[in-house]
Amino acid sequence: MAEKVDKHVLKNGMVLLGEVMEGVESAAFGFLVPAGAAALPEGCCGAAGVIADWIFRGAGERSSRELGDALDGLGLHRSSSVGSSNITLGSALEAGNLGEALGLYGDVLLRASLKDEEFEPARQLAIDGVRALDDDPRQKVGVRLREEFYPRPLGRSTHGRVEELESLTAERAREIIGENFNFGETIFSVAGKYDFDAVCGQMEGLFEGERRGASEPAALGARGDRYTHIENEGAQVHIGLMTETVRPMDEDYYEARVAVQVLSGGMSARLFTEVREKRGLCYAIGARYHGLKAAAGITCYAGTTPDKAQETLDVVTGEFRRLGEGISEEEIQRAKVGLKSSLILHSESTSSRAGGIAGDYYMLGRVRSLEEIKERIEGTSVDSVTGFLRRRPFGEFTVVTIGPRQVKVG
Amino acid sequence: MEFKKATLENGLVVAGEVNRSAKSAAVGFFVRAGSRDESAEINGVSHFLEHMLFKGTDRLSAQAVNEAFDRRGAQFNAFTSEENTVFYAAVLPEYLVEVTELWGALMRPALRDEDFAIEKNVIKEEIAMYKDLPSFDVMERCRGLYFGGHPCGNSVLGSEESIDGLTAGQMRDYFGRRYAPNNMVLACAGDFEWEQIVRVAEERCGKWRAWDAGREVGQVGGSGKKERREKGNLVREHVCLMSPGVAAQDERRYAASLLASIVGDEVGSRYFWGLVDKAMAESATMQFGAMDGTGAFVSYISCSSENVARVMDIVGRIFEDLASRGVREEELRKAKNKVVSALVIKNELPMGRLVDLGFNWVYLGRYRTVEEDISAVRAVTVEDIGSVIEQFDLRGFTEYILGPSRGS
The missing domain is CATH 3.30.830.10 (Metalloenzyme, LuxS/M16 peptidase-like)
Incomplete structure (x- = not known):
């Protein structure tokens, strides 16, 4: 099962990656375009989302409707998402349609019509999306948490701010596309069933003549507030908390991942056991690693009724801190098996592989093999994880709550 | 396999x-x-x-x-x-x-x-x-x-x-x-x-004792009632529409799924072009839910209070048009491609395959290959969908809306 990663770099710097998967009839591809929320100028929070919609409203010779019909005609399962650093645009599809699909995506990225009359609905949808977050407190707590936790502008809301979206103009959005759709820094990946030579040939024709260039990484500012409460007369208090840890390229990365797994890797992990199984405080409780290139954290969510909110927060932060006091051999073994198993289970999905190899390249400048990741996980131990936790304890938290009651943050 | x-x-x-x-x-x-x-x-x-x-x-x-x-x-x-x-x-x-x-x-x-x-x-x-x-x-x-x-x-x-x-x-x-x-x-x-x-x-x-668990099945539902409930902390209108559809055991379930995709797939559907593309609603989808002996078409739409009346008007016109003119050859072709590629992708994972394998036994008492499902989707005609629309008129929906207070 030793997988091989195909790689080719276009003359303008655009990186093409691929991983062939046996026994599948589908392919998945994605473009990481360096125009994520944190990469955009001040005052334009939310522009990335508007742009990710607008560019699909007509491109090349096709009107918005014709383009949509052409994409649907290929049976594409499209995905567009805005992250801190990149806009990710891609699809999963039957392998035979890959060439045609790439041609259409070439149009979208290079020759979007960007008509004024199509800008308004794209912007309006983004504004409505921000408003709709108010009716989804669990999601909103995560958005706000990243805003407060990360040094500015890394955690900037990928949904945007209503005031900034309202003042965004088509002209300004065109400028942002011109400045940030930097194909020399774009990463393209494909996984599943495909012919890499054919893909490279087609991508060369589409993108090689396009702009190379380098964008400056954003200068980092201060972090936000340690505690933020948003009043909402809902049924639960939605608690989000984050604490700082190492980044994916740092020495102790695998130790951090194993530590989070001990905390929240399964139903026998500490948070689930202490918060839900023993005390019945929550239904939804979990923590996971969240890493960016310039900073990273462990993020945790718990939803509970108001009377239990304080106890829930106290038990959760207590478990984060208790991790440094000792971990058993058995816990470490379960954590390692869990991480390795999840790695292999995810490697069966073309979308998840296409995303995985692009993400690796973006973070590390290379693609890790599954074998390497397994070995690094295997290389951790009780001593290495507890040693890491002594050097980098989970002690300071950024907390956000949404609900009818505030909590006291120690 | x-x-x-x-x-x-x-x-x-x-x-x-x-x-x-x-x-x-x-x-x-x-x-x-x-x-x-x-x-x-x-x-x-x-x-x-x-x-x-x-x-x-x-x-x-x-x-x-x-x-x-x-x-x-x-x-x-x-x-x-x-x-x-x-x-x-x-x-x-x-x-x-x-x-x-x-x-x-x-x-x-x-x-x-x-x-x-x-x-x-x-x-x-x-x-x-x-x-x-x-x-x-x-x-x-x-x-x-x-x-x-x-x-x-x-x-x-x-x-x-x-x-x-x-x-x-x-x-x-x-x-x-x-x-x-x-x-x-x-x-x-x-x-x-x-x-x-x-x-x-x-x-x-092997030692578990068998007995008859039973279940009463039959085509049920479709009160056609309409209700709106207000909640002070909401900011958007959340609309759900339900109308009768074919049962899980009915061969026409493929036509029903395709109809739901034509009307309310996340992108490229009639809801998408009529509501989402024009920013009348930020979300508008329809799904077909097949059940034991019965089934239903279920729509979910989220929009502003200012737009909700117009949204319902557009939905009404979409349903009217389907009742009088049915679906077009071209939109059926696109829906088939989307449904088939979703089947292929889902079934490449053992977990995705498990769900279909299990439910085919629960509802049909038989095994179906992915290829059989794909052929059944490919075989659906505009007329097949027309007959589903004729028997299960989407206009006879039950409606529930949760939204913010309208007082003062």
Whole structure:
């Protein structure tokens, strides 16, 4: 099962990656375009989302409707998402349609019509999306948490701010596309069933003549507030908390991942056991690693009724801190098996592989093999994880709550 | 791909699809037990029982169960719907036998009073969590209104009141009625040894006694009522529409799925071009939900209060147009491509395959290959969809809206 990663770099710097998967009839591809929320100028929070919609409203010779019909005609399962650093645009599809699909995506990225009359609905949808977050407190707590936790502008809301979206103009959005759709820094990946030579040939024709260039990484500012409460007369208090840890390229990365797994890797992990199984405080409780290139954290969510909110927060932060006091051999073994198993289970999905190899390249400048990741996980131990936790304890938290009651943050 | 099937003497069906090129395997127990099998007094018991199965057996504590799954790196969980409770795990092939043994043991749980008392709090937290999610809340309320008192409209979670009143004795009694071996299917998909799974099934499940769990089925629902409820903390209008459709056993289910995709797929559908593309609504989708003996088309739309009247007007016109002119050849072709590629992608994962394998046995009592499903989708004609529209007029919908206060 030793997988091989195909790689080719276009003359303008655009990186093409691929991983062939046996026994599948589908392919998945994605473009990481360096125009994520944190990469955009001040005052334009939310522009990335508007742009990710607008560019699909007509491109090349096709009107918005014709383009949509052409994409649907290929049976594409499209995905567009805005992250801190990149806009990710891609699809999963039957392998035979890959060439045609790439041609259409070439149009979208290079020759979007960007008509004024199509800008308004794209912007309006983004504004409505921000408003709709108010009716989804669990999601909103995560958005706000990243805003407060990360040094500015890394955690900037990928949904945007209503005031900034309202003042965004088509002209300004065109400028942002011109400045940030930097194909020399774009990463393209494909996984599943495909012919890499054919893909490279087609991508060369589409993108090689396009702009190379380098964008400056954003200068980092201060972090936000340690505690933020948003009043909402809902049924639960939605608690989000984050604490700082190492980044994916740092020495102790695998130790951090194993530590989070001990905390929240399964139903026998500490948070689930202490918060839900023993005390019945929550239904939804979990923590996971969240890493960016310039900073990273462990993020945790718990939803509970108001009377239990304080106890829930106290038990959760207590478990984060208790991790440094000792971990058993058995816990470490379960954590390692869990991480390795999840790695292999995810490697069966073309979308998840296409995303995985692009993400690796973006973070590390290379693609890790599954074998390497397994070995690094295997290389951790009780001593290495507890040693890491002594050097980098989970002690300071950024907390956000949404609900009818505030909590006291120690 | 190789299909395997065995039936134990007590009626438990074991269905397997072996795929040697998979890197993992998935196993699941599919139990015909859901909220439609409950009375009002015990509403929520199927789902609560699903939680209680994780609490272990006479020999296994809850912690031991969780550790046993986690030691094998299993991605395991369960879900409960109106009609089924499904327990599943995806694992590396070398662990499938042990994980199947574990699930087999858990299907005869201890249902201890002390676990029941603690888990009641967790269930009530889950109910509270969904109350804060209007997109879910409105669907559940609409189901209740649509089925107008028929058990198919029962809430899966139950209410805080029904859960408060539920006793462990009532749960044991319900378990005794629904978890009969001949009311369950054990399914496996991916890379595994068939004979080993059959042996585990015989050892673990062979002694369970068969009895008739039963269920009354038939075409039900469609009150056609309309209701709006206000909640002070909401900012958007959350609209759910439901109208009758074909049953899970009906061959026309493929036509019904394609119709739902044409009307309300996330992109490229009539809802998309009529509502989302024009920024009238930020979300507008329709799904076809096939059930035992009945079925329904379910739409969910979220928009501003200013737009909701116009949105309903546009939806009305879409339904009118479908009733008078049906669907076009070109939109059917696109919908087929999307539905087929979704089938291909989903079934490349053992976990995705498991779900179809299990439910095909639960509803149809037979095996269907992915290729059969794809051919059935490809074979649907504009006329087939026309006949579904004619029999199940989308205009006769039941409507529930959750939205902000309109006073002052």
